[in-house]
Each structure stands twice: as C-alpha cells, then as structure tokens.
Amino acid sequence: MEFKRVVVTGLGALTPIGNSVAEYWNGLVNGVSGAALIKSFDTTHFKTKFACEVKNFDADGFLGRKDARKLDPFVQYALFSTEEAVKDAGLDFSKLDTSRIGVIWGSGIGGLKTFLDEVVNFAKGDGTPKFNPFFIPKMIADIAPGHISIKYGLRGPNFTTVSACASSNNSLIDAFNYLRLGKANMFITGGSEAIINEAGIGGFNAMHALSTRNDDPATASRPFDLDRDGFVAGEGAGTIILEELGHAKARGAKIYAEMVGGGMSADAYHMTAPHPEGLGAALVMKAALEDAGLQPADIDYVNVHGTSTPIGDPQEIKAIQEAFGDHAYKINISSTKSMTGHLLGAAGAVEAIAAILALKNDMVPPTINHFTDDPVFDQRINFTFNKAQKRVVNIAQSNGFGFGGHNASVIFKKYQD
Structure with a gap:
C-alpha cells in the first residue's frame, strides 16, 4: 500500500x-x-x-x-x-x-x-x-x-x-x-x-x-x-x-516540516548502561534511514542523545560513525541537553522540536560548555561546539536512548508539495 x-x-x-x-x-x-x-x-x-x-x-x-x-x-x-x-x-x-x-x-x-x-x-x-x-x-x-x-x-x-x-x-x-x-x-x-x-x-x-x-x-x-x-x-x-x-x-494549515521516518531498536545488553560499541544506537539510526527511504548522505543535522555521561557519549559517536560512515564528518551534530538538561521522557519531543526548527531556520543549535577536547572522540566530527552554526538543513534526525536499552530515532525534512 x-x-x-x-x-x-x-x-x-x-x-x-x-x-x-x-x-x-x-x-x-x-x-x-x-x-x-x-x-x-x-x-x-x-x-x-x-x-x-x-x-x-x-x-x-x-x-x-x-x-x-x-x-x-x-x-x-x-x-x-x-x-x-x-x-x-x-x-x-x-x-x-x-x-x-x-x-x-x-x-x-x-x-x-x-x-x-x-x-x-x-x-x-x-x-x-x-x-x-x-x-x-x-x-x-x-x-x-x-x-x-x-x-x-x-x-x-x-x-x-x-x-x-x-x-x-x-x-x-x-x-x-x-x-x-x-x-x-x-x-x-x-x-x-x-x-x-x-x-x-x-x-x-x-x-x-x-x-x-x-x-x-x-x-x-x-x-x-x-x-x-x-x-x-x-x-x-x-x-x-x-x-x-x-x-x-x-484546512489551510501552515506546515513546519514533514516527518519521513522513525526507527526503533534494543541494545539487549544492560539494565542502565548503553552497549559499549553503540550497536543498538547504530541499528536505530540505520532503521530510521531505511524507513524514510534515505541514505546517510541525505542527513544534514543530528540532534544527538548526548547526555554528558562518561560512557554514554562515546557509544553514540561510535554509532554515528558506524551508521554514517565518511558522511559522519560532513553533518552537524549537537546536544541541546547541554542547555536544557535531560528531560527524560520529554527529551525526545523537546529535541525533535529543536530539529524541526533547525530545518525551518537553517540554523544548528550548539553544544555548549565545551572546554577541553576528549581524545576518545574523533575531532573531525562537527560537534557544533559553543556557538550555533548557519547551514542549509534539509533533513534532520533526532535520537533518544533509554534505560533498558530502548532506542528510538526520528527524521524530519523540509516540506515540499
């Protein structure tokens, strides 16, 4: 159908x-x-x-x-x-x-x-x-x-x-x-x-x-x-x-964006810790892309889960590198939790709004409070540190991961009739 x-x-x-x-x-x-x-x-x-x-x-x-x-x-x-x-x-x-x-x-x-x-x-x-x-x-x-x-x-x-x-x-x-x-x-x-x-x-x-x-x-x-x-x-x-x-x-509604895909997966690993290699996170991003009929190169911005925990942040970056390959270095990523904190069950919706507004305004909100690079991360990735960045954002993805190994990722794109 x-x-x-x-x-x-x-x-x-x-x-x-x-x-x-x-x-x-x-x-x-x-x-x-x-x-x-x-x-x-x-x-x-x-x-x-x-x-x-x-x-x-x-x-x-x-x-x-x-x-x-x-x-x-x-x-x-x-x-x-x-x-x-x-x-x-x-x-x-x-x-x-x-x-x-x-x-x-x-x-x-x-x-x-x-x-x-x-x-x-x-x-x-x-x-x-x-x-x-x-x-x-x-x-x-x-x-x-x-x-x-x-x-x-x-x-x-x-x-x-x-x-x-x-x-x-x-x-x-x-x-x-x-x-x-x-x-x-x-x-x-x-x-x-x-x-x-x-x-x-x-x-x-x-x-x-x-x-x-x-x-x-x-x-x-x-x-x-x-x-x-x-x-x-x-x-x-x-x-x-x-x-x-x-x-x-x-009904003549104004349209902010089109929702084009969503993916879900499980880590099947630990009660509270994410999989150390980001397997569930990579799987959910790939599932969302597949659901949307998109390729990794189509994504401009990822609003990451990015909670500021010692073990959680590295696994998500590993997952992004696995899911996007070389395109991981061409997208912007940012964690708006650096500003709002972690809204737990509300985080996905609040961060999806940030992704939608990034599309609408061609502006990527920053990851603030960056002072010292961590060598565990590949610094070729554009983390959008400390200042918002203007760029054309046609398609944006937003990730959410939860205790129990629950992963869900959503994708929005600029609306075209």
Whole structure:
C-alpha cells in the first residue's frame, strides 16, 4: 500500500530555557544554560544540588488552583505545551472530526511528585491509610493524554508510550505510523516529565548518574567534553501536532516540516548502561534511514542523545560513525541537553522540536560548555561546539536512548508539495 504523508503543523514547548517555542529556540541559538541551584526542595543532604528546572510557571494561574491541585506537574506541563501547539496549529476542533484525532504521549516515569508526597504523608502518620482520592489518577503515566483528550474532546487513539528516555520519540513514531496508515487524521503527540524532587534527584544520585558540579551548575552539562561527569536533570514538556498531509492542506494549515521516518531498536545488553560499541544506537539510526527511504548522505543535522555521561557519549559517536560512515564528518551534530538538561521522557519531543526548527531556520543549535577536547572522540566530527552554526538543513534526525536499552530515532525534512 502507499503510505500517506505526515506533516508537522503545530509546536508547543515548556522548557528550562523558555516557556514557549519562541523562547526555547531563542535560548538554544544563544547558548543559554537552564541549570541552576534547585529551588523546589532543600538539597542540603543531596550530592547534586542543581538541575534544569522550569522557571516562572504558574500552574494556578494557568489551570486555576482547584484544578491544578488535581494534577501532577507532569500533566500540568503537558496541558501547557499542548495549549500552545493547538493555538499554533490554528485548530478549531468544532470544525473537525474529533473521532479521527488522537493523543499519544510519552513519559518515562509519570507522577513521581504525587507518589512521593502520598507515601511521605502515609509514613508520617499512625499507619491509618489516609490517601488522597486523586493519588492514583494523578500518578499514572497514561493520565496526561487522557486529560488532553478530555480538554479538547478528542476520541481517536489515546495512550502513553513508556520507554524511559526514548518515550516521546516512541510517541512520535506511533503517531506517525497511525497517520501514514490512514488510521487517523491528526495526533497531538509529545511528552512531559517532572522528576526534580527528592526522589528523582536522590534516585539518580544513588546510581551515580548525575553531575555533581555544584560549584558551577551552568556549565555542568558538558556533552563530549573531557571533564563531563554525568547528566543534569531537566523537566518540562514538548508538543507536536502531526497531521496527514491532505487533511492539513484541506484546512489551510501552515506546515513546519514533514516527518519521513522513525526507527526503533534494543541494545539487549544492560539494565542502565548503553552497549559499549553503540550497536543498538547504530541499528536505530540505520532503521530510521531505511524507513524514510534515505541514505546517510541525505542527513544534514543530528540532534544527538548526548547526555554528558562518561560512557554514554562515546557509544553514540561510535554509532554515528558506524551508521554514517565518511558522511559522519560532513553533518552537524549537537546536544541541546547541554542547555536544557535531560528531560527524560520529554527529551525526545523537546529535541525533535529543536530539529524541526533547525530545518525551518537553517540554523544548528550548539553544544555548549565545551572546554577541553576528549581524545576518545574523533575531532573531525562537527560537534557544533559553543556557538550555533548557519547551514542549509534539509533533513534532520533526532535520537533518544533509554534505560533498558530502548532506542528510538526520528527524521524530519523540509516540506515540499
């Protein structure tokens, strides 16, 4: 059968460097770090005392105090970025067939803050179960797309993808596949995460996964730098409106880009560590290229997973060299996590937005905080260190890898009728 074409018609973002798509992109191209000392809880006894928190987000003002109290922050973030994307796409759902509009959302953990608060309250009590009636519906990871569908009256396919830090790349791929198979007309898709709390920071500290550069948080996320010492936790949400091309044209939608492929793979190696030779990462990039009907030489920019961990960064570069061969030296790569931190289940969506905007603006956002070359990396690769670079970007790829060995990669290209 002939696949239908799928295009991007709306974007929304809530990030540590901006509470809208415009602010986010401005932060990226100007190399702004979202990392600072944590304000949301007392970090006195924590190894890591900083993160990339969302700033100046007023949940009560956005949702009303009564409704905000019923929602975990990861759902609040999802609704916020989705409202921007819906407005950006010019959607009037009263004029559309909402039975063919769905929501597929990614979150690696879901309502961690809610879970933490309820368990702490129980532990402080006398053993009598006094749980909030909203405990379970606030916590479960699938509740974000549920609330989005309720708000807009959308009755198409509705579920959450959970694959750790690949979650929202998987949500994009699932939505893309439903659309090109003709199973729906439009999807609200993306991801959200809110793990900057005692359990999230403490848990990742226990794994020795986080940077502990407490004396200089703004430069702590250092992908591909010799002195990288772990990732920086981030939070937020990214929403992408994916739409079947004919449906988009019929309603006169503006089109940012076309989504042309997605790949998925598994490392089948270790619970948390990536395969040392990058086998799963190379496989997923090749799978995405094959799905899109593209050759390695067609790619101009790769928004890499690039978390700033000692073992993760080298395996991804090995994978890029394996997947792209000599063309690895002709593309730009960059890790926008150097600015936003690692948004875990939301990372794929937020970074896909960066790739889409790179296409739109012919601008590659930088990998900031590079101070010292690491001899483990081939410096012929263009890491886009420290400053954004102008170049024609016709096709961009974005990678996401998660604990458990989950890998997902998506590809977008400039739209041509």
